[in-house]
Amino acid sequence: MFLILLGLILNLQIIGAVQKENQTQKVNTAEAFNPGDVIMEHVGDSYFWHIVSIKNFDLTIPLPVILYSKINGFHVFFSSKFGHEAEQSYSGFQIAKEGDNKGKIIEIQPDGSLKRPIDISITKNVLSLFISLILMLWIFISIAKRYENNPDKAPKGIQSLLEPLIVFVRDDIGIPSLGKDRYEKYMPYLLTVFFFIFLNNLLGLIPIFPGGANVTGNIAVTLVLALITFIITMVSTNKYFWIHMVNTPGVPWWLKLPIPLMPFIEFSSSIIIRPFVLMIRLFANILAGHINVLSFIMLIFIFGAMKPAAGFGCSAFSVAFVVFIYFIELLVAFIQAYVFTLLSALYFGMARESSHH
Numbered sequence: 001m002f003l004i005l006l007g008l009i010l011n012l013q014i015i016g017a018v019q020k021e022n023q024t025q026k027v028n029t030a031e032a033f034n035p036g037d038v039i040m041e042h043v044g045d046s047y048f049w050h051i052v053s054i055k056n057f058d059l060t061i062p063l064p065v066i067l068y069s070k071i072n073g074f075h076v077f078f079s080s081k082f083g084h085e086a087e088q089s090y091s092g093f094q095i096a097k098e099g100d101n102k103g104k105i106i107e108i109q110p111d112g113s114l115k116r117p118i119d120i121s122i123t124k125n126v127l128s129l130f131i132s133l134i135l136m137l138w139i140f141i142s143i144a145k146r147y148e149n150n151p152d153k154a155p156k157g158i159q160s161l162l163e164p165l166i167v168f169v170r171d172d173i174g175i176p177s178l179g180k181d182r183y184e185k186y187m188p189y190l191l192t193v194f195f196f197i198f199l200n201n202l203l204g205l206i207p208i209f210p211g212g213a214n215v216t217g218n219i220a221v222t223l224v225l226a227l228i229t230f231i232i233t234m235v236s237t238n239k240y241f242w243i244h245m246v247n248t249p250g251v252p253w254w255l256k257l258p259i260p261l262m263p264f265i266e267f268s269s270s271i272i273i274r275p276f277v278l279m280i281r282l283f284a285n286i287l288a289g290h291i292n293v294l295s296f297i298m299l300i301f302i303f304g305a306m307k308p309a310a311g312f313g314c315s316a317f318s319v320a321f322v323v324f325i326y327f328i329e330l331l332v333a334f335i336q337a338y339v340f341t342l343l344s345a346l347y348f349g350m351a352r353e354s355s356h357h
Contacts, residue, residue: 035298043214043290044103046124047079047095048086051209058084061209063127067093068118069107079121093117125221128213132200140195169194169341177345186348189232193225194341201286201333205326216336217286219279226279229344233274236351245270274347278340285336289329296321 049061062080069075072092081090088094089108096106096114105121106114122130143159155163169191174183200215215221245266296318304311 035295035302039291039294039298041103042294043217043287045214045218046103047082047105047121049124049127049209049213060084063124064122065093065105066120066122067105067107068120070117071107071110124213125215125218128200128203128210128215129221131210132196132203132215136192136195136199165195165198166191173338173342173345177342177349179349182349182352186232186345189228190341190345193229193344194337197225197282197340198333198337201336202330204286204290205329205333214287214290216282217290219283222279222283225282225340226275229278229347230275232344233347233351236348238352241351274343278343282336282340285332289325289332293322293325293329296325 047063047065049063051059051061053059062078065075065077065079065081067075069092075091075093077090079086082088082093082095086095087097092108093105094108096102096104101114101116104116105119107117109115139158139162143162146155146159154160170183170187173194174187174190177183178186197216203211204214204216206212246263248262248266251262299318300311300315303314
């Protein structure tokens, strides 16, 4: 029932957004409704946090804009300065409506050209990131205090809910991948990255504030997570890791000399492919899930544009599939957190190789 309610709320949000877009475009043209634009608007980042649209009323939360211009220095203001539809300019800045910088803030130069300033604004994804971090700190600090104050008592409340997941990360990811003598050193990071990805995946499935942001479906976020795993892996290496990369044991010499084929493959796999795979897998799976949900909602308006009765008939089909996909996405939210954490642990384990005899 909860997922059905979420699906209906998502329907209302998309319907309001589509009605708003249709009102701002020419009704008598074939481009009155572009499902691709609506989908990309919802999975992308924004300087506003849209809550709901009811007829001509839009409830949005303006977010802080922080810019640095080489001409005018720092500027700090709320995105509401750009107007309700983000159609206005403010202090020489405006949100681009088209081109390569569409949806980004650009600065109008004295010669009339447009250029992007240094942008460190608190966007929708950044605010959602802060919300998830605050939730994690509150949850785990409170759990740690309960363990500290009552070490012999059975867990209760949220402590009993999360303890199986904590034990799962330790017993099924940390120990098998790193060994009992090394896993404790990496457990803080493994627990942090697991719950960070899992929590943000779940928040992304909630179509109302403070959920709905596509944090883990943003490639910048997954890039940073992959880089952190890569840095920890490189710091954890020993000399045998690099020796085996240059002189891979058990490989015929003619694959190493005169053309260093195996060293090149080993280097590419360990240094380039591993973090790239971590980044792309999480980003692509989460983004695809959001696009699938929105695509089924868009079918209502695609069929409705042809014939209103077809749109109403398609709505029951679309809502049913949205609820079905939500069930799948709940599983994907856990699986992606598990896979990212497991691969990170495996990379840490492989960084400490032993001598080959």
